Amino acid sequence: MTERGQAARGRRRIDPRAIRSSVIALVSSIVVFGGLGWIIVHAPGWPAVQTSFFNGPILRESLPGLLSAFVVNIQLFLIVEVLVLPLGLVLAVMRGLNGPAFLPIRVISNIYTDVFRAIPGLVVVTVIGFGVVGLGLFDPRTDQRLFGIVALTLVYAAYVSEVYRAGIESIHPSQEAAARSLGLSRFQSLRYVVVPQAVRRVIPPLLNDFIGLQKDTVLVSFIGVVEIFRYAQIKSAATYNFTPLIGVALVFIVVTIPVIHLVDWLVARDRRQAAQGVAR
């Protein structure tokens, strides 16, 4: 931090305009949020909505079960993430291969990413969980979570490969040209020059995809696995009350918001570093 920066901060602290804008921000927040809250609480149906969506006793009663069911979501999420990272990179590199000989590989990668980004995740989960299992090639008693892992990996590898591809294409061709002029092979320049820079650049969008993946773990409920969403549905139907689903929302908020802010922070840091790079 430079002296000028500190001076600027010092000045801002006594700036009356800053105080004024803080007060305005506070008042407008109170008016907007308070107003919205007032409208909701005074709606004719609020008592019924409060009982069936924000029911304290039911939330307290269902929370321990929700959390232990959430362990399944965490397992799915972590395993799929570990599988998707290399698979997506392989797909992206396949797609970036030049030369006529590699056409079939490019086509396969293209079709794969197009198809799996086009199909709704729930359909993939259903087809894998009921259709592929029905082929009779696998032991049908295989843990259903495995089929969920396969389905989510197929879907998210397509997304992640697109993120990698964008990163690889964002590396200036002069980098590869320079590497090749140093005598590195096409593969070596990709391996030691292009991909390392690309991966660093795509970490924020990758994390963004993982936020989507975290939430999509609930799709595995469709093939029978009792994870957090299915557990909430069971509780919800038993009590005729939607509060367990609000419990699911709370759990996902608590888990996801730190990741969201990590992404924001990384993006902001990249932008700062890029700006400094230009100034230098």
Next chain:
Amino acid sequence: MRRMIISLGLVAILAAACTSGGSSPTPAASAAPPSAAVVSTAPSVAPSATPDACAAANLPTVTGGKLTIGTDNPAYPPYFAENADGTKTDPWELGDPTNGRGFESAVGYAIADRLGFAKTDVTWVVVPFATSFAPGPKTFDFDLNQVNYKTERTQTADLSKGYYFGNQALVVLKSSPLAKATTVAELKDHVYGAQVGTTSYDAIAAIIAPTKPALVYDTNDLAIKALGNKTIDGVVVDLPTADFITNVQVDNATIVGQFDGGTPEYFSAALTKGSPLTDCVNTAIDSLTADGTLDTLASKWLPFQDAVPVFKP
């Protein structure tokens, strides 16, 4: 950082909403008219409504002068049935509630008759399960959808007296070693499936208590698909549904037995919490029970009950 504070604030608002829900757990009940007492199945509770209030003309139904009954679509046999010529009224699938054929369709018209509605004054609407207990105005006067009575559910909806008493049953493939099981103890070491939101799932946990976690599907049809794939060893469903599965849906499946859980389960009509119709529907069901109409309808549309053996512990 500021956004983070706002996010945390939202969480706090949610938490606060829940906390205040806890301090006054039954705001809906207190807002309901005093005549709408919590439905009890104890026979000692006499219906408080006068016959006059239950006359069709005086009933505050969603469409004046008409009775609107809800059920889910597809309308599964044997609770509903297609017309004798195999047709169905749009939009109904598998069964057609509007023809009076099938157990719940027949019960719906029987209740309507006791309330004084002509058959032509009865309309049926599609009500998905979750909609039947969602807050807010309802599109139906009562819902007949194999809803099992549960005390917890009566905090949100009125549930009538039972119009069908029955047990849960186990369906397996004929080739399964379980097909010959006669005791609950033989069932322990297997994987079972059920439909989400049903007491069938409760029966797996409470009666079988299997060593492996049960799988829970969105519909019975998906559970049956998993049974065909041998992903699960057995499906637990109510007895009439078990009959439909084994006779119509799956050729190579069989009912192994029914579970006697001690307290008999029963289906209730679901009504809006505090509905002025609840007492009248209860009176109608009482009278249909007393004169044997419900038994007649059950043996006409669900005629296999006694043939299925009961599991021994």
